Amino acid sequence: MKSIGKNLIYTIILNVVNVLYPILTFPYVSRLLGPSGVGLVQFITTFALYFALVASLGLPIYGIREISKSKNDKRALSKTFSELIILSLISNVVVLCIYLAVIKHSYFEKDYTFYLVSSLIVFFNGISIEWFYQGIEKFKLIAVRSAVVKLVAIIGLFLFVNSSQDVFNYMLMSILAIIGNSIINLFLVVKYVRFDFRHISVQRHLKPIFFVFFYCLATSMYTMLDTIFLGVMTNSAYVGYYSAGVKLTKVFIPFITAIGISLLPQSSKAFHEKDSDSFYSFANYSFNYIISFAVPICFGLLLFSKELLIVFSGEKFYEGVVIMQVLSFLPLVIGLGHLFGVQILISAGKDKEILTCVLLGMIVNILLNVWLIPQLKHVGAAIANISCEIVITILYIYFVKKNFELKKIIDLPTFYKALISSLPFVFIYFLVSFFSGSYILTIVLGVPLCAITYFFFQFFILKNSVLIHYLRSIFKHKPMIKNER
Numbered sequence: 247m248k249s250i251g252k253n254l255i256y257t258i259i260l261n262v263v264n265v266l267y268p269i270l271t272f273p274y275v276s277r278l279l280g281p282s283g284v285g286l287v288q289f290i291t292t293f294a295l296y297f298a299l300v301a302s303l304g305l306p307i308y309g310i311r312e313i314s315k316s317k318n319d320k321r322a323l324s325k326t327f328s329e330l331i332i333l334s335l336i337s338n339v340v341v342l343c344i345y346l347a348v349i350k351h352s353y354f355e356k357d358y359t360f361y362l363v364s365s366l367i368v369f370f371n372g373i374s375i376e377w378f379y380q381g382i383e384k385f386k387l388i389a390v391r392s393a394v395v396k397l398v399a400i401i402g403l404f405l406f407v408n409s410s411q412d413v414f415n416y417m418l419m420s421i422l423a424i425i426g427n428s429i430i431n432l433f434l435v436v437k438y439v440r441f442d443f444r445h446i447s448v449q450r451h452l453k454p455i456f457f458v459f460f461y462c463l464a465t466s467m468y469t470m471l472d473t474i475f476l477g478v479m480t481n482s483a484y485v486g487y488y489s490a491g492v493k494l495t496k497v498f499i500p501f502i503t504a505i506g507i508s509l510l511p512q513s514s515k516a517f518h519e520k521d522s523d524s525f526y527s528f529a530n531y532s533f534n535y536i537i538s539f540a541v542p543i544c545f546g547l548l549l550f551s552k553e554l555l556i557v558f559s560g561e562k563f564y565e566g567v568v569i570m571q572v573l574s575f576l577p578l579v580i581g582l583g584h585l586f587g588v589q590i591l592i593s594a595g596k597d598k599e600i601l602t603c604v605l606l607g608m609i610v611n612i613l614l615n616v617w618l619i620p621q622l623k624h625v626g627a628a629i630a631n632i633s634c635e636i637v638i639t640i641l642y643i644y645f646v647k648k649n650f651e652l653k654k655i656i657d658l659p660t661f662y663k664a665l666i667s668s669l670p671f672v673f674i675y676f677l678v679s680f681f682s683g684s685y686i687l688t689i690v691l692g693v694p695l696c697a698i699t700y701f702f703f704q705f706f707i708l709k710n711s712v713l714i715h716y717l718r719s720i721f722k723h724k725p726m727i728k729n730e731r
Contacts, residue, residue, distance in 0.1 A: 256385035256386045256388070256389045257385055257389070257504040259389045259393075260385070260388055260389040260392050260393075260500075260504075263389065263392050263393045263396050264392065264396070264500055265497050265498070265500065265501075266396070267396045267399070267400065267423060268493050268497060269497070269558070270400055271399075271400060271403050272284075272490075272493060272558060272559065273557075273558055273559065273560070274403070274404070274407075275403070275407060275416055276486075276490065276558075276559045276560050276562070276563060277560045277562075278407065278408075278409065278410055278412070279407075279410055279412075279413055279416060280410065280486070280562055281482070281483040281484075281485075281486030281487055281490075281562055281563060282481075282482045282483050282486060283410065283413045283416070283482075283486075284486045284489060284490070285477070285481075285482035285483055285484070285485035285486030285487075285489060286357070286360075286413060286482045286485075287360075287413060287416055287417045287420055288473065288485055288486070288489040289473060289474070289477040289482060289485050290357065290360050290361060290364050290417065291364060291367065291417065291420055291421070291424070292473045292474060293361070293364070293474060294345070294361070294364035294365065294367040294368050295367055295371065295424070296471075296474070297341055297342075297344070297345045297367075297368045298341075298367050298368045298369075298371040300341055301334075301337050301338045301340075301341035301342070301368060301369075301373075302334070302337070302371075302373075302374070303333055303334060303337045303455060303459050304455055304458035304459035304460075305330060305333075305334055305377050305455075306374075306376065306377050307377070307458055307588065307592055308377075308451075308454065308455050308458040308459075309330055309375075309377025309378060309381060310377045310380045310381045311381075311592065311593070311595075312326050312330065312381070312451070313326060313327065313330075313377065313378055313380075313381025313382060314381045314382075314383075314512075314515055315515070315518060317381060317382045317383070320439075320440075321442075323382070323438075323439055324439040324440045324441070324442045325442055325445070325446060327375075327378060327435075327439045327441075328439075328441055328442050328443055328446055329446045329447065329448050329450075329451060330377075330451065331373075331375065331441075332443070332446070332448055333448060333451060333455070334373050334375075335373065338368075338369055338373050341368060342365060342368050342369050345365055345368045346362075346365060349361040349362065349365075359414070360414065360417060363417065363418070363421065364417070364421065366421055366425055367421055367424055367425060370425035370428040370429060371424055371425050371428055373428065373432070374425075374427065374428035374431060375428075375431045375432065375435060376388070376427065376428075376431060378431075378435060378438075378439075379431065382438060384438075387434070388427075391427060391430050391431075391434075392427055395422070395423065395426035395427055395430070396423060398422065398426065399419050399420075399422045399423040399426065402418075402419045402422065403416070403419040406418075406419065407419065454595075454597060457597030457598060457600070457601050458592070458597060458600075460601050460604075460605075471611065471612065471615065472488075472611070472615055472627040472628075472630060472631050473485060473488065473489070473627075475615040475616070475619055475627065476488055476619060476623070476624060476627045479619045479620060480619065480623050480624070484623050484624045485624075486563065487563055487565040487566040487569065487624050488566065488569055488624040488627055488628070489566075490555060490558070490559040490563040490566040490569070491555065491566035491567070491568075491569025491570045491573065491624075491628070492569060492573065492628075492631075494547070494551075494554055494555060494558055494559075494570055495547060495569070495570050495573040495574060495576050495577075496573075496576065496577075498543045498547075498577050499576065499577050499580050499581070501539065501543075502536055502539060502540045502543070502577050502578075502580070502581035502584075503580070503581060503584045512524070512528060513525060513528045513529070513589050513590070513593040516528065516593075517593050517594050517595075525593075526650075526651070526654040526655065528589070529585065529589060529590055529654070529655045530654060530655050530657060532585045532589055533582075533585060533655055533656055533657060533660070534657055534660045536578070536581040536582060536584075536585055537578075537657075537660045537661050537664050538660060538664055538704075538710065540577045540578040540581045540582075541578060541661070541664035541665060541668050542664065542667065542668045542671070542696070542697075542700045543577050543578075544574055544575045544576075544577055544578050544668075545668040545669075545671045545672075545696075546671060546693065546696060547570060547574040547577070548570075548571060548574035548575070549671055549672065549675040549692075550675065550688070550689060550692060550693065551567050551570035551571050551574065552567045552685070553679075553685040553686075553688045553689050553692075554570070554689065555567050555570055556685050557685050557686055557689060565624065566624070568625055568628070569624060569625065569628045572625065572628040572629060572631075572632060573628050573631060573632055575632070576631075576632060576635060579632070579635045579636055579639050580635055580639075582639050582642075582643075583635060583638055583639040583642055585655075586639065586642035586643050586645075586646045587600060587603065587638070587639075587642040590646055590650065590655070591642065591645060591646065591649075594649070594650075596645065596649060599645040599649075600642075602641070602645075603638050603641040603642055603645065604638060606637065606638070606641060607634045607635070607637050607638035607641070608634075610630075610633060610634050610637050611630050611631070611633075611634035614626075614629065614630035614633055614634070615627060615630045618630055660710065663703075663704060663708045663710050664704075666703065666708065667699070667700045667701075667703035667704050667708065668700060670696075670699050670700075670703070671696045671699070671700075674692055674695050674696050674699065675688075675692055675696075678691045678692040678695065679692070
């Protein structure tokens with residue numbers, strides 16, 4: 247269907263906007279506030295986001311699945327939405343009260359005002375109904391709205407953050423960038439549904455949402471606790487080094503997971519309707535997309551880590567280079583994890599399997615953080631991060647193999663072609679860095695040369711039909727998945 251191609255395009259546009267925001271703001275902020283200022287804001291917003299993720303009850307995933315099932319029946323859609331929003335509001339009020347009680351502890355006294363203002367993240371991000379718009383596939387609206395919010399936040403940042411003393415203003419703009427979408431969502435939703443609290447059945451969601459909730463809780467622990475552990479066990483400077491490396495490494499991940507996000511409603515619908523051909527077509531297409539783009543991105547991050555981090559963050563953040571190197575293969579690992587975990591297992595309702603995977607990953611992450619951070623500081627947190635993601639992705643693949651035909655999903659020739667096409671990056675990097683004499687010139691010359699080489703190998707030497715078909719679907723608006731019904 248053409249709609250899937252359009253959904254992917256709008257999802258990529260959304261991710262471009264989200265990527266441009268740190269690219270345009272972080273170099274400016276990092277040079278003004280330094281590792282300590284950046285680290286303080288990163289720690290506090292991460293702390294608040296953890297509570298917000300708990301408050302969301304797993305709706306960012308469960309909500310998409312349920313809304314997509316009833317999107318063609320307005321009465322059923324309104325009923326489902328009303329049931330889920332009631333659960334969301336109850337959860338948010340409870341978690342917000344817990345957050346406000348926690349920050350009364352003496353540990354938070356020094357920066358209490360920062361933590362108090364961050365309660366806005368807990369409430370508004372917790373009741374974000376992004377899942378509703380994704381479930382009804384309003385990806386264009388999501389992209390446009392996010393672009394407006396990010397633009398306002400960028401303007402505010404450059405207007406109100408002008409010296410090393412403006413840490414609080416930086417946090418306010420960071421909060422706006424996080425919760426702005428949630429506030430707009432609440433005003434626009436009346437166009438699509440009618441709040442209907444008669445004859446609703448909140449209880450029917452409790453059991454399935456229980457598993458998704460603990461999945462999201464465990465996921466948030468292993469994706470966010472590294473920053474919290476680092477802040478508690480070291481200091482804000484190390485959080486700053488770590489954040490700089492992580493931001494650059496993860497900046498491309500939304501591009502990799504965009505295919506899964508855009509196909510999740512369709513995958514859930516296909517499985518629900520027992521349309522196995524479409525279900526496997528979606529999964530196979532996602533695998534080829536992820537491999538074709540994630541492998542070269544990983545090679546580029548590993549090779550250009552020093553140049554990217556220093557140009558992006560400044561010399562003060564040099565200690566973050568090793569973080570980028572350790573985490574350089576995260577886009578591939580997380581991309582595959584998103585495919586096998588979210589797009590396949592969650593679409594198929596394999597909630598127990600998902601929960602098992604993330605709980606084991608969370609245990610690995612916590613143990614490694616506690617063991618490695620005291621010895622290796624930010625590097626220990628990075629090792630724990632990548633190790634946890636690898637363990638979880640392997641477990642996802644194990645459960646997919648048990649429940650599905652793995653050979654219909656994985657296409658090894660695509661991986662080999664991506665690997666072979668990326669190997670010349672090593673020669674290009676060392677050649678360009680030797681003759682360029684500057685970090686910026688190495689990036690300006692080296693990255694485009696690597697990209698041109700990669701696509702030359704893919705198109706003209708290895709003739710990767712998957713990549714060619716994908717690009718044609720984007721530029722000519724042809725259906726991306728040929729055998730989709």
